[in-house]
Structures are given as C-alpha cells and as structure tokens.
Ligand SMILES: *[C@@H]1O[C@H](CO)[C@@H](O)[C@H](O)[C@H]1NC(C)=O
Ligand SMILES: *[C@@H]1O[C@H](CO)[C@@H](O)[C@H](O)[C@H]1NC(C)=O
Ligand SMILES: *[C@@H]1O[C@H](CO)[C@@H](O)[C@H](O)[C@H]1NC(C)=O
Ligand SMILES: *[C@@H]1O[C@H](CO)[C@@H](O)[C@H](O)[C@H]1NC(C)=O
Ligand SMILES: *[C@@H]1O[C@H](CO)[C@@H](O)[C@H](O)[C@H]1NC(C)=O
Ligand SMILES: *[C@@H]1O[C@H](CO)[C@@H](O)[C@H](O)[C@H]1NC(C)=O
C-alpha cells in the first residue's frame with residue numbers, strides 16, 4: 001500500500017505537469033481597447049455593420065471582457081491592456097508553500113473566492129458553447145481565450161493535488177479593512193482549502209463543472225443550440241480549439257468530480273472552512289452535483305454521469321412546480337433542465353428523451369412570465385425582483401434568468417412560449433442596457449450616462465476608508481465594461497461609491513452581460529442597444545438609498561446595535577420565506593464589516 005505522502009507527491013507531480021504555461025494561443029488581429037464613453041451615444045443601426053455585427057455590441061462584449069483583465073491578480077503580462085493596473089499579490093499561497101498567485105479579484109475588494117468564480121467560468125463557457133460564433137465575428141475570440149485561461153490556469157493551481165482545493169485567498173475581515181490601490185494590499189495573505197478529509201462538496205462540484213464545461217469548449221465542440229433556419233451554427237469557438245489544453249482541463253474535472261462524489265461527509269464548504277465560506281456561503285450542494293454531473297457527461301460523452309446527476313435533480317414535491325430560486329453562483333437549480341434539454345438535443349445517447357426537462361423548464365419559466373412565481377415580482381420599470389437576492393444586487397438574478405430563458409426559448413413546446421421566454425430575456429437585457437428610468441446602461445464606461453462611481457477600491461483611486469464617496473471627488477479610473485449591482489426596487493439608482501448593493505462590481509455580475517452580447521451578435525440582432533439613443537442626462541436619484549449599506553435610510557441615527565438587529569430580523573424573515581438566500585447572507589456579512597470600516 002502506498003503511503004498517503006507518496007500518493008500526494010505522485011498526484012502533485014501529475015498535476016504540475018498539467019499546469020499550462022501559456023496564457024493565450026491566438027493573437028488578436030488588432031488590440032481592442034474600450035472606446036470613450038461618448039461612442040455609446042452614436043447610433044450605428046444598420047448602416048455601419050462589420051461582419052454583420054453592430055459595433056455597439058462589439059464594444060459591449062469587448063468591454064465586458066476587458067473588465068476581467070482589469071480584475072487580474074498576480075504577475076501581469078506585458079500585454080495587459082489595463083494601463084493603470086500593476087502586478088500584485090504575487091506571493092499568494094506562500095504561507096502554505098503553494099503557488100496561488102494569479103486569478104482574479106472577486107469584486108470591489110481583493111479576495112479571490114473560488115466557489116462563485118467557478119460559476120462565473122462555467123457560465124462564460126456555457127454561453128460560448130451556445131453563441132460562440134459571435135467571438136470570431138467581433139474579433140474577440142483571443143480575449144475570450146485569455147479570459148478563460150487566466151481563470152482556469154489559476155483554478156488549476158488551486159486544485160493543487162488530488163485531495164485539495166483552495167477555496168479562498170485573503171481573509172475577508174482583513175481585506176474589508178483595506179481601501180486602496182493594488183500596490184499596498186496587505187500581505188502575506190491567508191489561504192483556505194477544502195480537502196478529501198474535510199470536504200466542501202459544493203465547491204468541488206462547482207469547480208468540476210467549470211473545468212468540464214471549459215474542456216468541452218476547448219475540445220472544439222461545435223455548439224449546444226439547434227442550427228438556425230439558414231443552417232448557421234451559433235455556438236462553439238473553433239479558433240481556440242486545443243486538444244492538449246482540453247485534456248488537461250478534463251483531468252482536473254475528473255479529480256474534482258471524484259472529490260465531490262467520493263469524499264465524506266458530503267457538506268457545503270462553509271461548514272468545512274467557516275472563514276472561507278463566510279463571504280459566499282452556499283445553501284446546499286445537491287444542485288452543484290447535478291449541474292457538474294451533466295457537464296461531466298457532455299465533456300466525456302458518458303451517459304453514466306447523467307444517471308448520477310439525476311439522483312440530485314429536484315423531483316416530487318421538491319420538483320420544479322415549486323422551484324422559485326433565482327439562478328446564481330449559489331443556486332444552479334433553474335439551470336438544470338435547460339442544460340439537460342441542450343444535451344438531449346446535442347446527443348440523444350446521453351439523454352434520449354427531453355420531454356421531462358422541457359416540462360420542468362416550462363414550469364419554471366411559465367410562472368415567471370405569468371407573474372405567478374412566489375417571492376418574485378417586477379418593478380414598475382419591469383425588472384424581475386427576487387425577494388432577498390435582488391435586494392443585495394438587483395441586476396444579477398434578472399440577467400441570469402434572461403440568460404437561461406434565452407437558451408431555452410429555442411426548445412419551447414409552443415411558439416407562444418418561445419416568444420414569451422424571448423420577451424422575458426430581451427426585456428431584462430434591455431433594462432440593463434438603458435431601457436430604464438435611470439436613462440443609461442448600468443455598465444461603467446459604456447455611455448456618457450453610465451454609472452460614475454462603481455464600488456471598486458482599485459478603480460476609485462481612494463485610500464481614505466472613512467470617506468469612500470468623496471476621496472477622490474471623481475473616480476480615478478474608468479472600469480470599462482463593469483456591470484454594477486443595480487437599482488433599488490423603485491428603479492432608483494443613487495450612484496454612490498459606498499452603496500455596495502447598487503454600485504459594487506463583481507466577476508459574476510459580468511457573466512450574463514457576456515451571454516447577452518454574444519447572443520445578440522450570434523443571432524444577428526443589429527438594432528442598436530437602447531442606451532445609444534438615450535438623450536439628456538442620467539437620472540441619478542437624490543437623497544440616501546435604503547438598503548444594506550444605508551440601513552437607516554434618510555432617518556439615519558439608529559444605533560449600530562439597532563441596525564444590526566433590524567438586519568438580522570429581515571434576514572431571518574427572508575430566509576424563512578425563501579428557504580435560504582445566501583447572497584443576502586454574504587451582503588449582511590459585508591455590511592457588518594462595512595459598519596466597522598465606516599466607524600458607524
Ligand atoms: C495548446 O495549449 C497548450 C497548453 O496551454 C499550449 O502549450 C499550446 O501552445 C497550445 N497549442 C496551440 C496550437 O496554441
Ligand atoms: C459609422 O461609424 C463611424 C466610425 O465609428 C462613425 O463616425 C459614424 O458616425 C458611423 N455612422 C453612422 C451612420 O452611425
Ligand atoms: C448572420 O449573418 C452572417 C453574415 O453576416 C451569416 O453568415 C449568418 O449565417 C447569420 N446568422 C444567422 C443566425 O442568421
Ligand atoms: C495555511 O497557512 C496558515 C498560516 O500559516 C495555517 O494556519 C493553515 O493551517 C495552513 N493551511 C493548510 C491547509 O496548511
Ligand atoms: C499602479 O502603480 C502606479 C504607480 O506606479 C500607481 O500610480 C497606480 O495607482 C497603481 N494602480 C493601482 C490600481 O493601484
Ligand atoms: C454521445 O454520447 C455517447 C455516449 O452515450 C458517446 O459515446 C458519443 O461520443 C457522444 N457523441 C458526441 C458527438 O459527443
């Protein structure tokens with residue numbers, strides 16, 4: 001019998017061999033840099049298409065990918081396009097003799113959080129598998145490649161041996177006390193892992209899904225949607241095909257799936273590592289196992305994974321007739337029947353009959369479009385609103401719903417449903433893009449009316465943690481392409497730097513923008529996005545917001561204890577009602593730290 005040490009050493013050697021050394025395999029024909037925001041006010045309509053693509057959509061996609069480049073951690077390559085970024089945190093992992101440098105900063109702060117990041121990577125790969133023809137047509141395929149590789153290469157380091165996945169770099173409590181640029185980030189930073197002996201089933205599975213979906217994309221897979229009536233294949237990105245890389249990614253997927261299925265006890269990673277799980281604690285792991293199992297089946301062409309996935313798929317009284325959960329980094333339930341239908345269409349030997357999954361998907365989407373989903377409403381301006389989740393960042397749940405409604409609209413059982421789901425998707429994306437009472441896109445740098453004050457320590461240029469809003473008076477750098485949290489339930493947007501529910505930026509917020517942009521390009525939508533014709537100035541709300549960052553609203557003056565008590569009551573009520581809204585928990589924790597930081 002081999003000793004544990006020998007086993008780990010052998011595993012480590014095997015994995016180190018797999019860590020890729022290049023960051024991109026194709027070179028962009030032309031370097032893309034975000035144009036000035038004023039270009040978002042130039043109507044292009046049908047007159048100015050390049051390869052049939054409206055340049056406004058190229059800029060949306062180009063800027064959304066550029067945002068990820070701005071969030072890079074580690075030693076930056078000389079061709080990094082964000083002139084104001086520096087190499088940073090190059091010794092991450094050193095306290096644990098593991099190289100955890102690289103990857104992306106999670107949001108407006110500097111932690112690196114594996115679990116939500118894996119959802120971000122999976123959804124970018126998924127939209128590329130569905131609408132990837134958009135990338136070469138807009139000359140963004142090299143940037144898709146570098147965005148994915150920068151993330152996947154880091155995840156490969158985080159899966160440092162067959163028994164270990166590092167789930168967090170940086171201690172949230174320390175990180176939330178720092179407001180400043182990328183040169184002075186406090187270090188050396190702590191890192192936290194889940195292991196075969198102390199498992200994080202949700203994190204293992206979510207990471208397996210990210211590797212499997214990406215391996216499938218890099219295998220050169222031609223797409224996950226039916227061809228269009230003229231025979232066009234919308235999905236896949238042939239130019240980034242790389243069998244070596246795909247196989248390396250699949251080895252990681254295999255290892256992580258093994259950890260997810262075979263380590264015990266099965267438990268969420270926040271139980272195994274409370275500090276690591278406190279910013280993004282997940283509700284459960286079953287959805288992650290089902291989601292990962294489907295991706296494993298696709299990537300490996302092996303139906304046995306489907307059977308395993310289905311043992312974690314909602315059924316009976318917990319089935320889709322009662323599933324209300326928003327789709328996000330925590331909850332993948334709503335995505336399951338959509339992915340299953342796409343798989344069935346792609347390969348009937350994996351799923352011979354898609355009827356069950358069509359029924360489930362339609363049980364979900366019909367209740368949404370009919371306004372009958374419990375705990376979900378629409379704002380006056382039309383934004384879908386999930387109690388709890390949307391209060392912490394309103395655009396993300398609506399845009400993720402738009403993403404899967406857009407995908408599923410290709411498989412609906414009646415043409416009335418197809419158009420209802422398509423309208424759902426279009427309305428939410430149009431809301432993001434300026435069809436809203438704010439009179440601008442909720443995307444930084446896209447239009448003169450874009451938000452000016454994203455909650456981002458590195459873009460703000462400020463170092464005064466007690467005066468985030470006004471120091472400096474104007475945000476120093478434009479964080480092009482960043483989707484902000486979003487407006488409140490009255491469709492009001494205050495554009496305050498410290499109002500993190502509305503103005504924070506995050507890796508997962510941008511993934512559905514990428515999906516929306518590639519879908520429109522691939523489907524040859526050439527009409528301008530709504531912001532192009534927004535005239536007049538942005539309709540910035542005045543006064544103070546009422547949300548987790550401004551819990552006392554206009555009245556102010558509640559004691560800290562009273563504020564926390566109110567928040568806890570709200571959380572308990574919401575949790576009881578919706579059955580665990582961990583996004584809200586994350587924001588509540590952030591809010592606790594923020595109170596300390598602001599000295600309130
Ligand atoms: C494929 O990816 C591997 C691993 O990243 C890399 O070493 C190789 O150069 C790539 N091949 C091509 C043709 O780009
Ligand atoms: C076409 O694009 C050019 C360059 O971006 C721009 O100056 C011009 O206004 C556009 N034309 C129309 C009709 O939008
Ligand atoms: C979109 O337009 C391009 C030509 O510009 C064409 O090759 C492609 O087939 C069209 N796609 C669809 C889905 O119609
Ligand atoms: C990582 O390093 C920290 C600080 O030295 C230590 O407390 C922790 O136990 C280490 N974790 C592992 C898994 O070795
Ligand atoms: C990068 O370094 C330069 C100094 O070389 C500094 O002015 C700039 O603020 C730094 N960028 C960030 C995001 O902190
Ligand atoms: C479809 O799935 C089967 C396994 O059920 C696999 O053998 C086959 O390679 C897959 N086909 C494609 C095109 O992926």
Ligand SMILES: *[C@@H]1O[C@H](CO)[C@@H](O)[C@H](O)[C@H]1NC(C)=O
Pocket residue numbers: 310311312313314315316
């Ligand atoms: C139904 O779900 C339960 C777990 O919730 C699982 O044990 C069971 O295998 C599932 N049944 C089917 C038929 O998928």
Ligand SMILES: *[C@@H]1O[C@H](CO)[C@@H](O)[C@H](O)[C@H]1NC(C)=O
Pocket residue numbers: 353354355356
């Ligand atoms: C698919 O399953 C449904 C019920 O789940 C059934 O009514 C239908 O006949 C099946 N279709 C085929 C082709 O087997």
